[in-house]
Amino acid sequence: MREVTSNASPTRLGPAAVLRGVQKSYGPVTVLDIPELELKRGQITCVVGENGAGKSTLMGVLSGTVSPTTGEILIAGQALQPGRPDHAKALGVSMVAQEFPLVGGLSVAENLLLGRHSRAAEQAGRLRRVLFDRSGTRQEARELLADVGVDGIDVDRPVGQLPVPLRQMIEIAKGWGNHPLVLILDEPTSSLGPVEAAKVLHLARRHTANGGAVLFIGHRLDEVRDIADRVVVLRGGQLVADLTPEEATEERMIREMVGSELAHSDGAPPVSRTDRTVLLARSLTADGLGPVDLELKAGEIVGVAGLMGSGRSRLLHTIMGAQPRTGGETELNGRPFRPRHPADAVAAGVGLVPEDRKEQSLLLQHPVRWNATLATLRRDSWHGVLTPGGDKERSQRIVQDLGVRMHSQEQPIGDLSGGNQQKVVFGRWLHAGPDLLLLDEPTRGVDVGAKAEIYQLIDNAAQDGLAVLVASSELEELLRMCHRIVVMAQGRIVADLPREHFSKEQIMTAAAGTQSLTAGSEATA
Amino acid sequence: MTTQTTPVTKGAGVTPRRRLRSLVETPEVGVVVACVAVFVALALARDTFANAVNLQGMGFDLAQYGLIAIGESLVILTGGIDLSVGALLGTSVILISWFNVRAGLPAGVAMLATLAITGLIGLWHGIAVTRLKMPPFVVTLVTYTVAQGVTLAITSGTSIVGISGFFGDIGQSYLAQIPVPLILFAIVAVAAWFFLERTFVGRQVYAVGGNPEAARLAGIRGDRRIVSMYVTSSLLAGFGAMLVLGRMGVGSASGVGVGWELQAIAAAVIGGVSLTGGQGRILGIVAGTVLLELITNGLTTLQINSNYTNIVLGGVLGIAILADRLRAKHFSSRA
Numbered sequence: 099m100r101e102v103t104s105n106a107s108p109t110r111l112g113p114a115a116v117l118r119g120v121q122k123s124y125g126p127v128t129v130l131d132i133p134e135l136e137l138k139r140g141q142i143t144c145v146v147g148e149n150g151a152g153k154s155t156l157m158g159v160l161s162g163t164v165s166p167t168t169g170e171i172l173i174a175g176q177a178l179q180p181g182r183p184d185h186a187k188a189l190g191v192s193m194v195a196q197e198f199p200l201v202g203g204l205s206v207a208e209n210l211l212l213g214r215h216s217r218a219a220e221q222a223g224r225l226r227r228v229l230f231d232r233s234g235t236r237q238e239a240r241e242l243l244a245d246v247g248v249d250g251i252d253v254d255r256p257v258g259q260l261p262v263p264l265r266q267m268i269e270i271a272k273g274w275g276n277h278p279l280v281l282i283l284d285e286p287t288s289s290l291g292p293v294e295a296a297k298v299l300h301l302a303r304r305h306t307a308n309g310g311a312v313l314f315i316g317h318r319l320d321e322v323r324d325i326a327d328r329v330v331v332l333r334g335g336q337l338v339a340d341l342t343p344e345e346a347t348e349e350r351m352i353r354e355m356v357g358s359e360l361a362h363s364d365g366a367p368p369v370s371r372t373d374r375t376v377l378l379a380r381s382l383t384a385d386g387l388g389p390v391d392l393e394l395k396a397g398e399i400v401g402v403a404g405l406m407g408s409g410r411s412r413l414l415h416t417i418m419g420a421q422p423r424t425g426g427e428t429e430l431n432g433r434p435f436r437p438r439h440p441a442d443a444v445a446a447g448v449g450l451v452p453e454d455r456k457e458q459s460l461l462l463q464h465p466v467r468w469n470a471t472l473a474t475l476r477r478d479s480w481h482g483v484l485t486p487g488g489d490k491e492r493s494q495r496i497v498q499d500l501g502v503r504m505h506s507q508e509q510p511i512g513d514l515s516g517g518n519q520q521k522v523v524f525g526r527w528l529h530a531g532p533d534l535l536l537l538d539e540p541t542r543g544v545d546v547g548a549k550a551e552i553y554q555l556i557d558n559a560a561q562d563g564l565a566v567l568v569a570s571s572e573l574e575e576l577l578r579m580c581h582r583i584v585v586m587a588q589g590r591i592v593a594d595l596p597r598e599h600f601s602k603e604q605i606m607t608a609a610a611g612t613q614s615l616t617a618g619s620e621a622t623a
Numbered sequence: 624m625t626t627q628t629t630p631v632t633k634g635a636g637v638t639p640r641r642r643l644r645s646l647v648e649t650p651e652v653g654v655v656v657a658c659v660a661v662f663v664a665l666a667l668a669r670d671t672f673a674n675a676v677n678l679q680g681m682g683f684d685l686a687q688y689g690l691i692a693i694g695e696s697l698v699i700l701t702g703g704i705d706l707s708v709g710a711l712l713g714t715s716v717i718l719i720s721w722f723n724v725r726a727g728l729p730a731g732v733a734m735l736a737t738l739a740i741t742g743l744i745g746l747w748h749g750i751a752v753t754r755l756k757m758p759p760f761v762v763t764l765v766t767y768t769v770a771q772g773v774t775l776a777i778t779s780g781t782s783i784v785g786i787s788g789f790f791g792d793i794g795q796s797y798l799a800q801i802p803v804p805l806i807l808f809a810i811v812a813v814a815a816w817f818f819l820e821r822t823f824v825g826r827q828v829y830a831v832g833g834n835p836e837a838a839r840l841a842g843i844r845g846d847r848r849i850v851s852m853y854v855t856s857s858l859l860a861g862f863g864a865m866l867v868l869g870r871m872g873v874g875s876a877s878g879v880g881v882g883w884e885l886q887a888i889a890a891a892v893i894g895g896v897s898l899t900g901g902q903g904r905i906l907g908i909v910a911g912t913v914l915l916e917l918i919t920n921g922l923t924t925l926q927i928n929s930n931y932t933n934i935v936l937g938g939v940l941g942i943a944i945l946a947d948r949l950r951a952k953h954f955s956s957r958a
Contacts, residue, residue, distance in 0.1 A: 420840055444842030452840050459840070461833040463902060472830060472841045475823040484821050528840070 112175060114139045114311035115160065115280050120169030122155050129153040129336045130166070137280060142312040143324045144346075147332035148355050148573065148606075149418070153315050157282050158472050160313065161193035162186030192278030196285050202258030205237035211480060213371055227544050233589050238275075246271045247297040263290050266351055270298060278347065281305050281438050282313045287321060288407060315610045317405055319348045319610050333357050348443070348607075356573075356602040367579055370397035375432065376533050376565035377417070382426035384416040387589045394534065394565040399556060402569035403578035404586035404609050411567035413454055413586065414536040419443045431533060444473060449527030453538040453569075455516065460525045462512035466504055467493040469511045470522050471532040490510055491614050496525035501551065517548025524555055535559060537568040541575060553579050573592075585609050651895050651907035653946065658914050662830040665921040667724050672924045679781045679802055681920050682869055683794075687712075687806035688798035689912045690863035693815050694856030695887035700819075702900025703752055703759035706884050707744070707766035708860045713880030714770040715741055715864030720874025730789035732922045738861045745857030749850030767884070774876045783874030794869015795916070804866040816905040828852060833901025870895075889936065890915050893943040914939070 115137040124131040129154040137143050147153050158164030167179030173189035192246065200209050204475045216234035239253045248267045249330060257265060263332055266289045273281060284301065287295035302312045302325060315323035329346040331339040331354040339354040342479065374396040381389040394400055402410045408539065415421040419437025428435045430446050437443040452458035453491070460469055470493040471478065478492050480485070493507050498522040504514055511519055520540070528534060540556070541549045556579060570576050577600050578585050585593035585608040591610035595601075637668035667740060668675040691708040698705040715737050722733035751762040796803045817826040830838040838845050867879060894911025896903030918939060922932050 418840070439842075439844060441842040442842050450840055451835075457834070458836050460837055461830055461901065464829065464833060468826065468829070472826075472838075473844075475826055478824045482822050482824060484823055484826070486821075562780055 099425060111139060111309075112414055113137060113172075114174060115313075116172040118170050118172075119160055120163060120166045120171065121153075121165045122420070128254045128335055129160065130518070131167075132337055133155070135337065137313060138312045139279075139311050140326055141327040144314045144316050144329045144620055145325035145332060145352055146316055146319065146322055146329060148356060151332040151355070152335040154284075155335070157193060157284055157315060160186070160280065161191050161282055162455050165192075186518055187276060190277075190279030191282065192273040192276045192280070193282040194231075194273040194286055198255045198290065200265060200269060200272075203256055205254045206243075206251055206257055206260070206268055207236045207253040209251075209268060210239040210242055210275055211235050211593070211595045212277075214274070220242045224390070242269075242271045242275045244414060246274055246301055251587070255256075255347065263294055263388055266290055267294055267297075269300070274301065278310065278443075280311045280313060282315075284315045285317050286314075288317060295321070297481060305364065317610065322346070323348065323352070331355055348349045349374075352603050352606050354611075356606060367399055367581060368561060369581075370399075370557075370563075371581055372396045372398075372560040376430065377435075377567070378429040378506075380415070382413075382416060382423060382427050382428060384412060384421050386406075387412045387416055387421075389587075390591055392567075392591065394532070394567060396565055397560050398582065399560050399568065399580045400564040401580035401583040402567065402586060403573060403576055403583055403605050406571070408586040408609065409589035410571075410586055412536050412568065413588065414450060416570055417443070418448060420450070420537060438491050444530065444532075447531070447533040448536065449473065449530055449532040451527060451537040451538060451540055452486075452521050453542065455519055455523065456544065460511055460519060463510050465508045466497065466502070466511045466514065466522060467507040470496040470526055470529075472508075473526045475532075492529065496522070500525045500555065515545070515548070516543040516544050517551070520544050520552060521548065528559060530557070532564065534565045534567070537566065537570075539570055541572070573605060577602065628760040639873040644664075649890075651904055651910060654714045654894055654907055654910040654943075658910050658917060661914065661917045661921065665690055665924060669924045672921065676795065677920065677924065679797070679800070681715075681916055682805035683866075684804040684920070685912060686802065687863050688860045688865070688869050688883065688890065688916065689808045689909065690811060691856075691883060692890040692908055692912045693811060693889040694850060694859035695884065696894075696896050696905075697815070697828070697852040697889070698856045699761070699891055699896050699898060700828055700832045700900060700903055701852050702835065703849065703853070704888070705748065705763045705856045706760065706900075707748070707763040707770060707855065708856060708887055709880040709883030709885070710767040710770035710774075710806050710861040711741060711744065711857060711880070712883060713876055714859045716871075716879055717777050717783065717876055718867045719864060719868055720786050721777055723787055724783050724785050724874070730787035732785075734865055737864065738858055741861035742854055745854035746850065748857065749853035751845075751851065752843045754847050759773065761928070762783050762838065771881075777801040778874070778876050780876075782876075786868065786872070787872060790865060791872055792869070794866045795872075804829035804870070807866065809861075812905055812909050816847055819905060824848065829901050831901075831923035835874065886915060887939045893940060895947070897947065911943075 104327050113136040117135040119134075121128060140274060145153050145156060154162055157593070159166050162178060162181060162185060170177055173179070173186070176189055177542055178189060179185045184255055185478040194522055201212065204212070211585040216238050217229045218234035219231040236253050237605050243249070243251060243253070244290060246267065248264070248271065251260075251264065257268060260268070266286065266487045270286060281302070283298070286298050292297065298320070301532060302314060305312055306327070313453065314325065314614070323343070323346060326346060327340040328338060329343070329351065331341070331351060333355060338357070339351065372395055376396050377392065377394040379390055379483055381391065383389050390413060400596070412421060414480070416423050418440050419442050420440050430448070435445065435446055437448075443450075450559055467490060471489040475489060476482075477489050490507065496502075498505065502517060502518050502521050502525070504515070509521060514522070537556070541552055544552065556566055568576070568580065581597055582590045582607065583595050583600065585595070585605050593605070595604065691712060694840030695708055718740060719733050722728045722736050723730055726733075726738065738949060748759070748762050748766065749756045752759050783920070794804055798806060811943055815952035819828065827838065827843045828848050830841070830843055831848050835845055840897045866873060871879075891903065891908055892898060892911070893914060894903065896908060915936060918935060919932060922935060925928065
């Protein structure tokens, strides 16, 4: 019933998808450069790589959501019109995204058949197709769910009411329902329990057994080893290794992902760590976090490494009081510290540079001046009254101290480059004089020159006695600027490495949770 | 590219051009220019338009619409909307009269009691929006409906006569030929300007409306700012009611406050207040109110059938919203 190919043997039909000379650049930065890649029918191709290696771009290019700068993509021999998701879908590409684009208010059945008609309506005349075929939709939705191995869901329930793992399964069923030739699975098991994960892997195998091709983006290397017919490693947008299952040991994959080890000496942070404890957290817990124990000394730069969803941002937000904690104790400078709102944390001497500048840091349409002085405004006011030019002076000092390049303090900050915007956000907090600075992806979307300046700022802040906790998905960055790195996985700290013991392999292994984590989670389960 | 080809013009020509551009992009400028143009045109068309009596009449109108327009704008700046201001003003007229005449309270006490009630209603709006996460549109729509009902229930459609002369002294008198309500409105406008431009709490209101998450993570207690703006909006409706009552001389509900919230929203939008929050200035809001008043009054002066008034006002609002959209689009394409 689910035959993808008609009756000929899979190999005779040629590859399911071919990428030739595909390149994607944003300005001067090339994020993907694949001279040639074939996805064969009947094969599960796993793609692994660090954050920013080009995995998402590769998927986007194949599924039509990203149009490549150059190159061509053939699906079953037909050229894909770039940047046309609908065309990709028509050619037989189905993508199961990690962030589920489901319509929360619609029922399970309606979501599963979103954008197409039920079979019954399809066969019926034109008039019938105008009407929504309720019973046919429900019937087909039930079949689809049974097919992917999900039972006991009421297909009339709104998707928004279902727990995340079930929603992931529905997203998979939705992709499956399009009868794809190429099924793209983006870390499909990251939000699933072991039982559902097994179902998904089984589904992928069934798909290839029927002559389909699967592109599987994996983050758990043990899982990749388990399922792959072939492992492709991306690093810096390049295809650096193409491994058979026998070759693809976890050590080998990590080595290929990481590339040559960086020399630690270049750009090492100056020694500024003191013995005074600034932050002390004991069994800190929050939704999806902890228990976490952590200590930061004045002048210390501590990195937080971990995969997406490992709890890096959550840790920072919980310390800041931006996410409610559920338990545990924290002390700041030896005094109990329980912020219920970021305002409490700011008053106690904590600053946060959030991950998403546009959404979480800036008033984009307002002047540079407003953005620079947001955290110091009360201090610079006279009984709440801003003297004319009062905040102008402060913002002038901030943009000078940080070397922000711009026309005028009065221009909207949205006009500035990412690096200069970020420097304004840094200045906002440095001038507030905090004891603890929390940085979440401090150099995301920042060009190389500004990056170096931001590293310098962080070094200087530490030398002034600030404790800095910096979360980043760029391992190179943490290795370069931190005195110590803690590795998070599933909301906990699973490794704590001083600079002498920095090793990319070790961090990746801990983050991927292959050894230490499995041992840890078994112990707590 | 430009540095290579035009180093000279860059130094010499960009700054004035930038200044002109930023002037054109400032939404307030357009409204003020429109006010002046409409005024001059009407004054030339009919000499009765710019005479003292008509100007004074416009002054009274301006005060009553302007007060709620300022309150409305403060709420819109936080990213909300207050649909209740008009109906609440109507109810407040009746409440003041009822306290003064039926309950026999002195004028000042009747006024304070009414302000207390409107303040509590504003507090409810703020708490419902921030704590209960109810959409502002819905919360204030409920108040709008209930307030109209209360007005009818108290009066049964009749007027309350015999109110204290105190109200007339405020609502109908002049100070050096200037209507007192207009002076009160000017004071409120200056206070609002000072609050928004010269206090850090005012700046925080902009921050909360412009990007609530950024404001929260920067340590701003946005909920408090939002609540206080809803309270202010309701208080201004109650305050405006006093002026309206004084002008009418009787506590009547017919035609008072109905639809005024839409006038207030229109004035704010015409004045460059962004309905998504975080953008807009008092100068623009005042100019927006003035423009609406000039047009309404001008149509009367020109003896155009009043049935057409709303068509014209709607057209002006449409143009203002379109201009706002184009500005926003232009901005986002640059960002």
